[in-house]
Amino acid sequence: MVFDINKSIEILQRTPLILESLLQGISKEWVENNEGENTWSAYDIVGHLIHGEKTDWIPRAKVILSKAENKTFDPFDRFAQMNKDQERTIEELLKEFKEIRSKNIEELKSFQINETKLSKKGIHPELGEVNLKELLSTWVVHDLGHISQISRVMAKQFKSEVGPWSAYLGILKK
């Protein structure tokens, strides 16, 4: 597939619903268990997605589309959610994510994306020159990657319960 703004928004706008359908109202262990030391739980991943909405995607798109001389992005803290108040319920996190994502999609639409804008550039602090199309594609892939990760983390909770079938369950080896 080549990048398409409408097909990107199709994914971005359903991610809150996908996360709710995976996590809302489910037993704590499914939400809070991880894959082992220094790995993330579903709870951590939702916190990470919220942090991205606040500091990554739209703020960086604005830098790219701005008239600023220096278009270097602020570095993104991939572990910010670990230093946050961990007392909030997953339902509170899901609600916050849904609200901020909805606002961000409205903002994205207000940019009236076209081919010229998609080719505009910014400077990633580590990766160097990137353009708006790449940033928006990455936003979509990042969502889907973390949905995939959440399902994997949840699958692994029954790793020791499946007996001989573990041979057929590739997800338990990832």
Added chain:
Amino acid sequence: MVFDINKSIEILQRTPLILESLLQGISKEWVENNEGENTWSAYDIVGHLIHGEKTDWIPRAKVILSKAENKTFDPFDRFAQMNKDQERTIEELLKEFKEIRSKNIEELKSFQINETKLSKKGIHPELGEVNLKELLSTWVVHDLGHISQISRVMAKQFKSEVGPWSAYLGILKK
């Protein structure tokens, strides 16, 4: 986590909703594209999940719980969906899956699972002796594994669009 029937049903009953939130009403390419030759699209995976509902999980649980002398399961055809009518829409498949899953969960509940029943055994044609707890755990892990796979297949559609960010997107390398 140790196996728990209620926590298993929590997952099994939300899978139709998760699939709907991922796939219902979305552009065809997200549903029909795959990861390359001899790989599955989201459409294929939903077909595979339907086939599992019909011939795998509940039928095998019934063999285990039956008084039959020969408790060898029929082999499961992992590619059955490829030989089926491929003209149905994803919405039709999602509806069929939702209905059959709902019926199967009712049937699962009617078994009144307890520790004794969980330890009852059947014979897998390739893996040999397995018990009901392992079968039901595998059902849950199988759901989550395929949800993870669908998200990955979808993520890969923008593989060539993310530019330098591909270095950070582990999902594109799986």
